[in-house]
Amino acid sequence: MRFDEYRSHDATGLAKLVADNEVSASELLAVARERAAEVNPRINAIVRDIPASPSPDLTGPFAGVPFLIKDLAQDYAGLPSSNGSRSLASTPVAEHSTVVRRWLDAGLVIFGKTNLPEFGAKGISEPELWGPARNPWNTDRTPGGSSGGSAAAVAAGIVPCAGANDGGGSIRIPAACCGLVGLKPSRGLTPTGPLTGESMHGAAVQGVVSRTVRDTAAMFDVIAGGETWGPYSPHMPESPLASCVGADPGRLRIGVRVPSAITPQPHREAVEAVEATVRALTDLGHHVEELPQAPFDDAALARDFLLTWFVYVAWQIDEAKRVSGAGDDAFERDTLIMAALGRATSSVDYVDAVARRHEHTRRLTTFFEDYDLLLTPTLATPPPSIGEFDLPVALQRASDVLLKTRTARFLRFTKIVDDMVDKNLGWVPYTQLANLTGRPAISLPLHWTADGLPLGVQFVAPLTGEALLITLAAQLEEALPWADRVAPL
Numbered sequence: 001m002r003f004d005e006y007r008s009h010d011a012t013g014l015a016k017l018v019a020d021n022e023v024s025a026s027e028l029l030a031v032a033r034e035r036a037a038e039v040n041p042r043i044n045a046i047v048r049d050i051p052a053s054p055s056p057d058l059t060g061p062f063a064g065v066p067f068l069i070k071d072l073a074q075d076y077a078g079l080p081s082s083n084g085s086r087s088l089a090s091t092p093v094a095e096h097s098t099v100v101r102r103w104l105d106a107g108l109v110i111f112g113k114t115n116l117p118e119f120g121a122k123g124i125s126e127p128e129l130w131g132p133a134r135n136p137w138n139t140d141r142t143p144g145g146s147s148g149g150s151a152a153a154v155a156a157g158i159v160p161c162a163g164a165n166d167g168g169g170s171i172r173i174p175a176a177c178c179g180l181v182g183l184k185p186s187r188g189l190t191p192t193g194p195l196t197g198e199s200m201h202g203a204a205v206q207g208v209v210s211r212t213v214r215d216t217a218a219m220f221d222v223i224a225g226g227e228t229w230g231p232y233s234p235h236m237p238e239s240p241l242a243s244c245v246g247a248d249p250g251r252l253r254i255g256v257r258v259p260s261a262i263t264p265q266p267h268r269e270a271v272e273a274v275e276a277t278v279r280a281l282t283d284l285g286h287h288v289e290e291l292p293q294a295p296f297d298d299a300a301l302a303r304d305f306l307l308t309w310f311v312y313v314a315w316q317i318d319e320a321k322r323v324s325g326a327g328d329d330a331f332e333r334d335t336l337i338m339a340a341l342g343r344a345t346s347s348v349d350y351v352d353a354v355a356r357r358h359e360h361t362r363r364l365t366t367f368f369e370d371y372d373l374l375l376t377p378t379l380a381t382p383p384p385s386i387g388e389f390d391l392p393v394a395l396q397r398a399s400d401v402l403l404k405t406r407t408a409r410f411l412r413f414t415k416i417v418d419d420m421v422d423k424n425l426g427w428v429p430y431t432q433l434a435n436l437t438g439r440p441a442i443s444l445p446l447h448w449t450a451d452g453l454p455l456g457v458q459f460v461a462p463l464t465g466e467a468l469l470i471t472l473a474a475q476l477e478e479a480l481p482w483a484d485r486v487a488p489l
Contacts, residue, residue, distance in 0.1 A: 039489055063106075067161070068149075069110055069163035072146065075097040075195075114152075121334075143155070151164070151180055166207060185224065188202060244471045252286045253286075254289070310338045310342035373465075375459055
């Protein structure tokens with residue numbers, strides 16, 4: 001099979017070719033590996049090879065389709081899960097994650113692990129361990145994060161879809177940066193075991209980035225569902241999500257909000273992305289209405305997200321030290337700064353921030369009494385340049401001194417915290433809402449900038465709204481096709 005033929009099919013299409021004996025799994029894997037060898041040196045998407053030799057007896061809905069998994073929370077037995085950190089880069093795991101086992105049972109041929117920021121703690125993918133992942137649409141730009149390597153690999157045509165996960169936007173941000181579909185499911189619908197009951201109090205979920213809505217839907221059907229060691233049995237969709245592709249969503253009521261408390265004036269391209277989407281939705285017969293204010297306290301939600309995130313990073317460092325025996329020198333400066341801020345947070349303040357999630361959820365639920373969906377940009381700016389969020393040299397030196405003297409907790413009283421907030425959330429202020437409230441959300445590639453960069457839009461749905469998101473996404477995909485757009489790599 002030639003690469004251009006391979007690239008013309010999504011995962012569902014490739015699986016049908018294998019099932020019809022028109023191509024073998026080994027042939028598909030050879031094309032994927034050849035493409036990876038050609039482009040990965042330029043995009044640094046794949047950071048670890050997984051030996052794969054497809055069996056002719058593969059079964060499952062995606063039997064024979066090449067696949068990549070993220071090097072975080074998607075463990076492959078016998079290999080390390082680095083989490084993007086030097087501390088774990090040589091520590092193998094004992095067993096497959098549940099989600100990886102479900103992908104293997106679906107017949108996918110997993111042949112590599114993808115790049116990400118250390119512990120998935122940023123919206124970009126520039127770890128010191130692996131070096132930066134790069135965007136196939138412009139290799140000077142980020143593919144986003146934390147599932148940036150997976151998104152770059154899909155956008156470059158190495159695989160039609162790849163494993164991803166999302167604790168604050170880590171599926172939707174890279175999907176928006178790379179011109180892909182990215183669904184964040186509702187809390188608890190996808191597995192995080194067997195070693196974890198629920199990650200980040202349920203804020204983090206498993207999923208994929210893909211080129212087509214039908215692949216995203218069918219992949220959800222493969223991995224969704226509780227596990228015996230999980231904290232609860234989730235309420236599953238009434239029918240497979242794949243069956244929602246092509247269904248009529250009816251006339252939807254959609255509320256639109258573009259400004260945010262963190263970014264009152266988003267980039268004009270983000271505004272244009274939403275405006276173009278509103279026109280398309282209106283042409284499809286939906287009722288779309290601009291909201292005079294956000295349907296929740298977005299400033300408070302951002303503070304709550306960052307507070308709990310910093311504490312979680314502190315725990316991740318301590319856990320990595322316990323597992324690997326690593327010292328502080330095995331972690332990046334920015335990660336240590338976040339951890340120091342987390343340790344400076346009182347236990348009461350932490351629980352208070354977690355408890356306030358219910359307040360954010362109630363406000364959003366009230367909004368959904370009048371609207372079916374919330375529409376926002378996924379990104380407030382086009383994908384940033386590689387290195388754009390590096391700390392200035394003076395701040396690097398100052399923070400190094402504080403970290404060395406174990407007085408980094410005092411960073412909370414300096415400008416460095418404001419800089420971290422503005423830079424790390426200023427371009428992605430929209431995605432954390434779905435994580436803290438546990439609601440499903442999807443990013444769709446409905447806009448390209450004047451410079452040819454993707455910039456997605458996001459729809460947030462009520463609890464159990466995955467079917468609605470997929471139904472509308474498929475309708476928009478038919479009206480504004482994107483899967484045939486090819487990155488100029």
